Amino acid sequence: MRKRREGFREARARLIRALETGRFNFEGDEVREGKNLLQSGEVSIEFVIALLSSCRGTEHTTSPHHFVPSSSCHIFKPVTKRVRWYIKCYFLDADTILISVHIAEH
């Protein structure tokens, strides 16, 4: 039996809600080119919400955070207009930290 993706619906709903309310953070103390297109203003909040809304459970995974491996991140890889996107975030208490929004590398 295929393992149910861990918390897909909850994670997606939580991220969408954070985007809608504006209560979310970008990670780090710099704006790195190409890493987060929402942060650099190249895509809109509405676009990211639409991407997430079209994301399937099979396009969601979790992975250890790169500098605190005991914490896990959610990764959404939805496809729109035949382009796959990569959206990565984590949640802590009431906070949502959005790490990446960019086109997925092949």
Added chain:
Amino acid sequence: MKQVLKEHDTGAALCRTCRKQTKTTYLYRDFSLTTPKLRVRRVLVGVCDVCQRTLTVPWQSNERIQATVRAARARTETSGRIEARVPSDLYERLRLIAARLEARDEAFAHVMLRFYLSQLSRSAKFAGRVRRLSVVREGSRASQRVSLRVSGKLYDQALKQAQAQGVTDQSALVRGLISAAYEDVFTDCSPQRRAVLECLADATN
């Protein structure tokens, strides 16, 4: 409705320095960007309570940062730059003008040259005078660099007028402008312009 954070609100984040989850406090800090290179003053960011590293940039602060980036990009796209090399005796004249008017050297020189550019863009007669004064004395080497950023509109109008009067390069233009200013300040040929220069000198101090 977007929720708005304020100073001293708290949160949590994963800290790269502490290598663990820590509590954060939202504080005002200057935020630096590399492309375009600029510094945004007093941006609300999430700071690690343990090591004081900036861990997060809330959405609302990022909106401010991006607005500043857009404004900076729009400025560079619409502005023109005058780049000139002038002989050092003219450069000294710039200094003398500032000293005579008790102005701060650098800041005043830029404001004054912009004012003279705008005078030139409005008056063919003045542009003709600038051309006469732009002639280089024999044996003077253009050793000093003068660089001036002006609005795109002023840049276009001034260069058009200068060209119509036969001033075709920016170094000649700046030589003429400095010489005209020097005459205005050290002779009585234009009391009105001299009065404006005195005001500009006060304003930049």
